[in-house]
Amino acid sequence: MTAHAPRRRLSRIIHGSPAVISSxxxxxxxxxxELYEAHLTGLFTSRPETIRLFASLTMARTHPGVATRADAAENLGLPADLGRRCAAAAASSQxxxxxAVLSAVSAAARDLDRRDYRAPEGRVRALASSDAWFSTRARRYRPRTRTTTQPLALQWLWTHVAHAHPGTAPEASPTRARRFATTLTxxxxxxxxxxxxxxxxxxNPETS
Structure with a gap:
């Protein structure tokens, strides 16, 4: 019962608060x-990736019509169950x-660059249907790189540029992608x- 109390109290505060971002x-x-490190470090004991997701869910949760963390996850293009599991993990480690949590999330929201994050997500998905872009860059910037590395480049774009969840990336392979990321200049x-x-x-013709 005690573990759920912080989540309930935060939910009540959110219910009476204005949206922290317009869309x-x-x-x-x-x-x-970098925004997690600037605003939310030390507020939870869960892994940073869990709290980065929780912060985004909380921002979405402040919008009218987004009644639960599951709703928030679906609004961000994520599975509803991921929202529920993340909320439970964050609540138990708060x-x-x-x-203080809502203030930190609100401050982080103010520091976001106000771009449409669904657009780069769609762009990365579109890139998965062609390998020409990857071959061209590999020849110029990373000679001898195999075309089989393309999914790792896509996942790097997904997580580092679109700031999307690694588990939902096209052809996701989070462990290999993390290793690949350490090799990029x-x-x-x-x-x-x-x-x-x-x-x-x-x-590509075979994907049409």
Whole structure:
């Protein structure tokens, strides 16, 4: 009973609070790591990835019509059950007061860049249907890289640029993707980021 009390109190505070951001499309599936570190470090004992998701769910939860964490997850393009499980994990590890948590989440929301996070998510999904963009960059920035590495590049874009949940990435392989991320130079990272600003590539014939 005690473990659920902080969650209930936070839910009551949220119910009477205005939305912390104007649209749920402006909320990433996971709060960017630098904003987590700036605003939420020390408020929970759960893993940072859990609290980054919880923060985004809380932002969505402040919107009218988003009544539960499951609703919040679906608004962000995530499975409803993931929202419920994340909320339970965060509630059991919360060390700060509900008001302190909401204040920290609100401050993090103010620091978001107000872009439409669903747009880069869609862009990464579209890139999964073509390998030309990856082959071109691999030849220039990472010679001898195999085309089988493309799913790892997609997951890097998914988690580091779109700030989306690693478990929902196209062809997700979180453990391999984390290893791949440690091998990217700053120049290679910038080359990958630029892919999302280019026109959508044509689909491979076999994926049409």
């Amino acid at each position: 749920t499309r402006q909320i990433p599936q996971l709060l960017p790591r 060390t700060a007061s509900p008001m 700053a120049e290679q990272q910038q080359a990958l980021r630029q892919v999302l600003d280019e026109p959508t590539p044509p689909r």
